[in-house]
């Protein structure tokens with residue numbers, strides 16, 4: 287590998303515009319303002335894709351990282367033939383995150399959570415003697431466990447017990463990775479609560495979730511892959527969302543490309559989706575409410591139990607805060623769609639038959655909503671559509687490898 291020179295960047299608060307250095311794992315504005323995201327602002331306004339760097343680090347120009355870690359895969363974007371024909375779309379581009387070696391996709395844990403993990407774990411960090419804490423509904427934990435295990439980064443994972451079936455590994459994680467589970471009948475929000483308790487102790491520090499610029503800019507690499515492959519900013523962006531962090535990241539990447547200037551001047555319409563009956567983001571957005579609408583936590587937990595795509599069941603998404611999902615949807619004239627478990631299963635089957643690989647239950651929700659809006663004529667057949675397959679090839683991977691865990 288050639289010598290790696292990290293990109294220069296500053297951080298900027300979306301509350302007051304303050305610009306500051308990334309001195310110690312900053313997650314929020316130093317001035318204690320209202321809840322707002324901070325963003326990384328890179329010196330390189332025009333991205334240079336460096337294919338000499340491994341995996342997703344070829345996009346390191348727009349990542350707040352100080353080092354390169356081994357074992358990453360990159361999102362892969364290609365023009366769809368089979369599925370596009372089925373739908374009658376002329377310019378459907380699929381950004382595939384997962385396992386599909388024939389297409390150059392090598393994310394072994396099968397989802398775009400690897401983009402987050404390889405970015406976060408390579409972020410500028412002085413706390414190497416402490417333990418990072420990550421709360422997750424499953425896939426994120428698996429991705430972080432892999433990266434931390436391979437690179438000996440101390441990690442504590444907080445996961446709901448009901449989601450432990452998603453914690454499979456090709457090799458047993460290293461002892462630097464520990465896991466605690468919240469009891470049966472609890473969900474992702476309970477896992478977050480547990481992680482907050484751990485972070486009150488000096489030994490631990492929070493990864494930060496949506497507030498971590500490295501996490502969002504890692505997820506945004508799906509759009510970086512798409513735009514640099516297609517040669518322009520797409521018209522539509524389809525993705526299933528739990529927290530909506532991926533959609534915020536997609537919007538932020540879009541804004542960077544506007545500054546870059548070489549890929550057009552449009553904003554992609556965010557077409558994000560949830561798994562019925564648990565659709566709190568859809569409810570809030572349809573009411574054009576900046577606040578999430580009130581709901582009963584116990585009813586929500588029951589709805590969550592019936593949902594196949596458990597990773598989409600965040601009860602406290604980064605929706606209301608400045609720079610969050612409400613702002614992303616507002617700025618892009620976005621829509622929140624939804625699909626049932628059954629719609630998603632049919633969509634996944636159609637994808638498998640026409641494209642040749644399996645997709646995760648979450649990605650299948652996005653596929654189902656794309657099918658639906660095309661049927662109803664909402665999307666122009668000539669439009670450039672990006673479908674973010676946030677996870678796939680996990681069945682393929684399991685068939686081709688022996689697993690432990």
Ligand SMILES: [Zn+2]
Pocket residue numbers: 299300301302303304315316317318319
């Ligand atoms: Zn501020």
